[in-house]
Amino acid sequence: MRLHVGTRKGLFTLESGSWTLGRPAFLGDPVSAVLLDGDSIYAALNLGHFGVKLQRSDNRGESWSEIAAPAYPPKPEGTDDKVPWKLVQIWTLEGSGRDLWAGTIPGGLFHSTDRGETWTLVRSLWDRKERQEWFGGGYDHPGIHSICLDAATITIAISCGGVWQSKDGGATWQLAAQGMHADFMPPERRMDQNIQDVHRLVQSPSRPGVFYAQHHNGVFRSADGAASWQDVPAITPSKFGFAVAVHPQDPDTAWFVPADKDERRVPLDARLVVARTRDGGKTFAVLSKGLPPQAYDLVYRHGLAIDDTGNRLAIGSTTGGLWLSEDQGESWRLLSAHLPPIYCVRFA
């Protein structure tokens, strides 16, 4: 078991047991997304000057080689598309084997069928006229930060472009954010599915009809395959946050890292806590044992990870704090307080 931590200044790896930091890969380079697949590791780099790059290791990080990064096709002349057709960031990587998916800013979904050697922009989504209504959330342009794969059903979430779903492997797409509400919008657009600011979306592996979403305006749950969403008002101590994880075997158990909404984006009352439900969002326990009582750590979208057993969780903060729980969040221990800003954590 290993924990991979993508940061503003490189990719860090911790081995289970001692959980000490190994030698970082890509030291100095921002690592925006990581995907683990057997002995293979994919790392998306966002080099400040020289663009977005994708690296792959086929020996668990012993050595790396650059593979193709997704690239947008030429922007058509005369289009009124306000978004540049240029890769700004790989925000999430998902998939396994030869079949990989990349969610990017400024809003393109890319597909690879050869382990990342080549990538194709999914035009069936990119060419939808609704895309012109999307807007940036935290970045200048909209981006796909969550990709949930379940056989031919692909469900993605966009800041800010709602939830979209394909039931035919990406050939056609439908909006799937019915019931979400965006309280920051004018009243007539509040329920508009296409502009919802979902911060993070996860799908229950054991019951794929169940989804949890941490949204700008609260937590939502779907039990019908994202056809409809219900508000989860019991989330405490606050409804704002970025991260969510669902138990791999229990669709009713999920974790969140609430934060003071949204003008401040720090832990409420400077207490870093994790909220856990065991009943599908009806009630929550606030877990803080081992977490610092005075902290301003924010856990961003991909800063919460769960392992395959469902017992082990990690959280990483934008101020470089990294914590591990091996008892489903009941207690936490600090692994490092001094990492670079953490973008993503993932177990392998």
Place this chain on the structure above:
Amino acid sequence: MPRVVFTSHLQRHVRAAEAEVSAATVGAALEAVFRAQPQVRGYVLDEQGELRKHVFVFVDGRRAALGDAVRGESAIHVLQALTGG
């Protein structure tokens, strides 16, 4: 012939060797380099063929664009803007 020189910062990510090329513009000079060293292209230009936002080109000490002319003895320096922290 114009001489193209890449910042040492780029060498950390990709091998980009200094080259003398036959070209009348900055863009043509870079294209000539990329033909011989295709791995460099994506680090200097974006997928729309434009200079990356934080990459600068100087010709004989003056900041230049891809369409600017170069002379036979010009030195074309490709370097990074100073951004980030």
